[in-house]
Amino acid sequence: MSNMIASLYNIRLLDELAEKRTIIHNIHPLVKVFTTCVYLIVTVSFDKYELSGLLPLVFYPVIVIALADIPIVPLLKRMLVVAPFIIGIGLFNPLFDHSPMVVLPWMQISGGWISFFSILMKGVLTILAALVLIATTGMTRIAAALGMMRVPGVFILQLLLTYRYISVLIEEVGRTVRAYSLRSRGEKGIRFSDWGSLTGQLLIRTLERAQRIYHSMCCRGFAGDYNAGSEKRIQIGDILYFAGWGLYFVVVRYFNIPAALGSLITGVGR
Amino acid sequence: MHMADALISPVVGGAMWAATAGVAAYSVKKVQNDLDEQKIPLMGVMGAFVFAAQMINFTIPATGSSGHLGGGLLLAILLGPYAGFLAMASILVIQALFFADGGLLALGCNIFNLGFYTCFIAYPIIYKWIMRKGYSTGRIFTGAMLSAIIGLQLGAFSVVLETLLSGKSELPFGTFVMLMQPIHLAIGVVEGLVTAAVVGFVWKARPEIIKKAASGEALGRVTIKKVLAGLAVVAVITGGVFSWFASAYPDGLEWSMANTSGKEELEAPEGIHQTLAAIQEKVAFLPDYSFKAQEQETSAHAAETEAAWPAVDAGTSVSGLAGGAMTLLLAGVIGFCINLVKKRNKTRVV
Numbered sequence: 120m121s122n123m124i125a126s127l128y129n130i131r132l133l134d135e136l137a138e139k140r141t142i143i144h145n146i147h148p149l150v151k152v153f154t155t156c157v158y159l160i161v162t163v164s165f166d167k168y169e170l171s172g173l174l175p176l177v178f179y180p181v182i183v184i185a186l187a188d189i190p191i192v193p194l195l196k197r198m199l200v201v202a203p204f205i206i207g208i209g210l211f212n213p214l215f216d217h218s219p220m221v222v223l224p225w226m227q228i229s230g231g232w233i234s235f236f237s238i239l240m241k242g243v244l245t246i247l248a249a250l251v252l253i254a255t256t257g258m259t260r261i262a263a264a265l266g267m268m269r270v271p272g273v274f275i276l277q278l279l280l281t282y283r284y285i286s287v288l289i290e291e292v293g294r295t296v297r298a299y300s301l302r303s304r305g306e307k308g309i310r311f312s313d314w315g316s317l318t319g320q321l322l323i324r325t326l327e328r329a330q331r332i333y334h335s336m337c338c339r340g341f342a343g344d345y346n347a348g349s350e351k352r353i354q355i356g357d358i359l360y361f362a363g364w365g366l367y368f369v370v371v372r373y374f375n376i377p378a379a380l381g382s383l384i385t386g387v388g389r
Numbered sequence: 390m391h392m393a394d395a396l397i398s399p400v401v402g403g404a405m406w407a408a409t410a411g412v413a414a415y416s417v418k419k420v421q422n423d424l425d426e427q428k429i430p431l432m433g434v435m436g437a438f439v440f441a442a443q444m445i446n447f448t449i450p451a452t453g454s455s456g457h458l459g460g461g462l463l464l465a466i467l468l469g470p471y472a473g474f475l476a477m478a479s480i481l482v483i484q485a486l487f488f489a490d491g492g493l494l495a496l497g498c499n500i501f502n503l504g505f506y507t508c509f510i511a512y513p514i515i516y517k518w519i520m521r522k523g524y525s526t527g528r529i530f531t532g533a534m535l536s537a538i539i540g541l542q543l544g545a546f547s548v549v550l551e552t553l554l555s556g557k558s559e560l561p562f563g564t565f566v567m568l569m570q571p572i573h574l575a576i577g578v579v580e581g582l583v584t585a586a587v588v589g590f591v592w593k594a595r596p597e598i599i600k601k602a603a604s605g606e607a608l609g610r611v612t613i614k615k616v617l618a619g620l621a622v623v624a625v626i627t628g629g630v631f632s633w634f635a636s637a638y639p640d641g642l643e644w645s646m647a648n649t650s651g652k653e654e655l656e657a658p659e660g661i662h663q664t665l666a667a668i669q670e671k672v673a674f675l676p677d678y679s680f681k682a683q684e685q686e687t688s689a690h691a692a693e694t695e696a697a698w699p700a701v702d703a704g705t706s707v708s709g710l711a712g713g714a715m716t717l718l719l720a721g722v723i724g725f726c727i728n729l730v731k732k733r734n735k736t737r738v739v
Binding site for chain 2 (some may be wrong): 250308325326388
């Protein structure tokens, strides 16, 4: 039950964040989608032992979060929920890869640990990028961007309907499960003998609801197609945003900036 | 449970995105051909239902732990494979965007792993075949259980392959498989039980819903498209996976040449042979079934150590797949030309 409430809260929070009006929110959604794509590809294309080269990529989520006024704590909480799977797979790396990679005066660090931290770092960056995208764009504008990319209207319409009705259905499922647990002396979860009837009843009610939704859509003029409304045109500011970040990501990919900085500092210090 | 961006490479992510986009485009076309616009709100609401149902805790008897519904098979049974795939895709898109459950680059992988195997392999091949004689409680149970278990095993194996080909994790193939397959066997059993329970209940309470869903498409008719699709899948698997098992030792011709002339390949004599050889070297983007750069780097390495077998090499797989694809393309072009000639001859005779 609590996970349903948490999911509802999460969706509503990101929805509300997307409604803000900051400089980042005003950028065209297609540009934001493409920038996120380039960012993800660049992050993931780093070699498995790369650690320092990834660090400059942290500027993208940090700057966008700051400019878009997004609270960082909910994003971090979301990341903590998803991290265990990445950690679970990545933790095998130190177990299997023992070749010493970094030799410091007081200890040796094996390649396995380096690749583990690299995976962690990539995980953090990619998750933040995805959350930042939805928090600054919102589902309806992403759907509009998909339409501009010539994604078929059937899929976009179906995606938006799923999104809209998730809250309705989570609340219905939540009420049903709460009623069940109140009548089952506080048992957590659904008993085996009731799996079919509980879910089956919910399913039948859902199918009837879908019928009513279809009829109400027809009454309001639905004829099989979808109109996303007009999105304002791509302006010079949007192009500069994409070009600027794109250039930065490419430079970070091909020049290890922290290493250069480090050698500069140690060179100067010597 | 879904794959994260940190564990895949851009090549694997891009390839799976292409595969998913292809299957999705095909599904959209099939759904549109249905001309039943009532399907669209049904797909949307069923997607939301499965999303919400995934949060229900199903207590597994005698273990004290709980299981959850995946939903791919249920969607395929109630909506048909095409609409079911699209609904599953939209659920995963929302999970990736709002819950960071699975990365955006890995979204192609996740949709394919969780949607394709259940909707396009487990459902038509296993479930529909078991249901060919009509519905009954026993058949629903076996059909749902087998389809769910096999569908999830295929999906889990797919995760292993995608992670392996990305090269970010050090997990060896054997260990990873031993980890993933048993866990997903248990998950598959729970999914099969829940799906069987739900479909069984709806079959008893409102049989017309199941009948209507089942009659959505023809049962068990093997069309030429399915044969071609089957061949394509076999070609991909052969090219992508079995090519690893291709022997690294010289083949018969090279062996006999080595024995007679002391060299495995003849050198091209001056003149036209040299020019053609030079052109071939420039044009072949996968010389010797691997990537060029890799060859130069590892040639010294290979001289020292025996070639490992199976030669799991991204270059070989890509060569295998590219070769298979080109062969299929050529076969398709030849078939198309033959058809064209036949049509022209037919009209002339009349």
